[in-house]
Amino acid sequence: MAWIRKSAGGGGKSPGRGAGADEEEKVPRGHVPMVAGGEGDGERVLVPVRLLSDPSIAELLDMAARRYGYGQPGVLRVPCEAGHFRRVVDGAMQRCGISLA
Template sequence: MERFVVSAELLNHPVFIGLLNRSAQEYGYEQKGVLQIPCHVLVFERIMESLRLGLAVPSDLQDVIGDETI
């Protein structure tokens, strides 16, 4: 497990909200401690880099974030 700092501006992005929804489905809303996102670290890094650069999330990662964010 790795730790990441996510800027407040990205927290409201639909893609990040999709990741938070997946986290809630996987772990529930009663998590204690750090927030866990249910995807591989390298996948998360690619998603976050795309968001930081203002790019669309690569199509091969769309299944990770879910259809509701597209």
């Protein structure tokens, strides 16, 4: 799983920076792009859809819904520190038997 630093400024080709068709094509089938971290910066990760039912991931999604609502434009932002998000996703992947490679 690749973690990508997302910056608020221009420069670079970080997937998921906008909602354009080119960037949507970069998301592999069966994955949901999410960003965790600060309001301007964050880390982007492609989360396998099968992890969305994991209780830890579901709690993060509930937090996102309470904070940002259900109409978030673009990539789904999760309101937690990027390191915590990484640990939650990695733990959910282990519980579901998904390789961390």
